Amino acid sequence: DITTNTIWDINGSPYIIENNIFVDLGATLTIDPGVIVKFANDVTVGVDGEINANGTSTNHVTITSDLALMGSYTGFVFIDSVGNFQYTDISYANTGIETLGGEMTIVNSSFTNNNEPTRIDFSTDFTHSGNSFSNNGYDNFILFGDALGQDVHLTSGGMDSYYTFLDNLFVDPGATLTLDPGITIYPGGPTEIINNGSIQAIGSASNPININLEVNFDSSSEISNLEYVNLNGNTSQIFVNNNTVNFKYVSVASGDIYFWDSSNSSVEDSDLDSLGIDDSTVNVKNIATLI
Numbered sequence: 001d002i003t004t005n006t007i008w009d010i011n012g013s014p015y016i017i018e019n020n021i022f023v024d025l026g027a028t029l030t031i032d033p034g035v036i037v038k039f040a041n042d043v044t045v046g047v048d049g050e051i052n053a054n055g056t057s058t059n060h061v062t063i064t065s066d067l068a069l070m071g072s073y074t075g076f077v078f079i080d081s082v083g084n085f086q087y088t089d090i091s092y093a094n095t096g097i098e099t100l101g102g103e104m105t106i107v108n109s110s111f112t113n114n115n116e117p118t119r120i121d122f123s124t125d126f127t128h129s130g131n132s133f134s135n136n137g138y139d140n141f142i143l144f145g146d147a148l149g150q151d152v153h154l155t156s157g158g159m160d161s162y163y164t165f166l167d168n169l170f171v172d173p174g175a176t177l178t179l180d181p182g183i184t185i186y187p188g189g190p191t192e193i194i195n196n197g198s199i200q201a202i203g204s205a206s207n208p209i210n211i212n213l214e215v216n217f218d219s220s221s222e223i224s225n226l227e228y229v230n231l232n233g234n235t236s237q238i239f240v241n242n243n244t245v246n247f248k249y250v251s252v253a254s255g256d257i258y259f260w261d262s263s264n265s266s267v268e269d270s271d272l273d274s275l276g277i278d279d280s281t282v283n284v285k286n287i288a289t290l291i
Contacts, residue, residue: 002027002049010034016066023049023081031088033059038066039073039093047078055087057108065092070137071115078102085109090117099124100145111136121145122152122169128160138164142188151175156182156207164188165213171197173220179229181207187233195243196220203228205249217243217262226250237276240265 001022007030008015014036020043023029027049031037033056045051055061065072075093076083080101088109090096096111097104098119108130111117115137120126122145133139140162149172154163161180166188171177177193179185179201192214193199199217203209205228213233217224219242227248231238237256247257248268255273259265259280266283267275275284 002029006030008032008035008037014038016040017043017045020044020046022046023051025049025081028052030054031061033061033087036062036064038064039075040066041072042074044074045076047076047081047083050082051076051078051084053085053088055085055089055109057087059087061085061088063088063090063093063096068092070113075114078104090114095119099126101148103127106131110134116142118142119144119166122147122167123150128155129157130160132159138188140164140186142166143169144188146170147172147175149175151178153178154180154183154185156180162186165191165193167191169193171195171199173197173222176200176222179203179209179211181209181228184210185212187213192216192233194218195224198222199224199226199245201226201229217241217245219243240280 003024005028009032016038018040025048029051031053053061070092071094072092075095076097078099082103084105086107091112093114095116096114100121101123103125106128110132112134117136118141120143142164144166161182162184164186168191173196175197177199181203195217197220201209208228208230210230215231217240224245229250231252235253237254237258238252240259240262242261244264246266247270251271258276259282260278262280268285272287
């Protein structure tokens with residue numbers, strides 16, 4: 001195990017990890033530019049401390065398998081800890097990077113031939129940009145777990161705009177789910193977003209938000225705003241129960257929104273077939289296809 005601050009430099013490269021190891025709490029493993037790290041079969045690096053993989057644009061860090069077989073090693077598992085991966089190429093893992101809480105930054109890195117590039121827990125403080133995906137089981141970031149009452153903010157940009165949810169995302173009271181323009185969310189099973197807090201999903205005409213799983217609104221005192229959003233996963237009626245939700249330039253796969261016991265909501269300039277309003281106040285404007 002790594003119990004004190006440790007640097008893997010180019011002079012010792014390649015580093016072969018033959019058995020499971022832990023980066024202990026209070027210890028930092030720094031991986032220098034150009035270093036190659038190879039995992040043996042089924043090996044995991046658990047992290048209670050911190051890992052910094054400091055590749056550069058001209059000298060990447062390489063994380064791979066000594067077998068060159070997809071899924072041949074487990075990968076990194078961060079437990080309420082800190083990871084920073086810059087210009088790092090990760091390949092042939094079962095799950096390249098998994099987090100359970102903590103902080104994770106992945107920038108200008110690539111994921112190739114992994115079963116799962118990542119499993120990022122919803123409660124993780126996750127920052128990412130400039131990454132690429134190729135020939136993985138999922139060619140996007142995989143999110144899972146429980147947000148534990150925290151805000152969740154999904155950012156966009158290139159291939160970083162795509163996410164797969166393996167678990168339901170519960171937006172708890174007092175919490176906000178923020179989706180940036182251009183986001184696309186895919187289901188990794190029968191998953192949905194259940195709002196008891198606030199959803200702020202503001203796309204644009206040229207950069208809409210695409211949500212390919214169910215979204216439902218169940219009892220919240222906070223306001224949600226969805227604009228330029230395609231709710232492709234709602235093949236049944238969207239149910240808004242005791243929520244204030246403003247829909248504008250929204251399309252729904254089922255074509256149906258039903259409000260129950262909801263006040264001060266609105267539906268404007270949206271593509272709907274039917275709109276149900278029961279014990280609710282809803283401002284309706286420019287729903288040309290409404291029948």
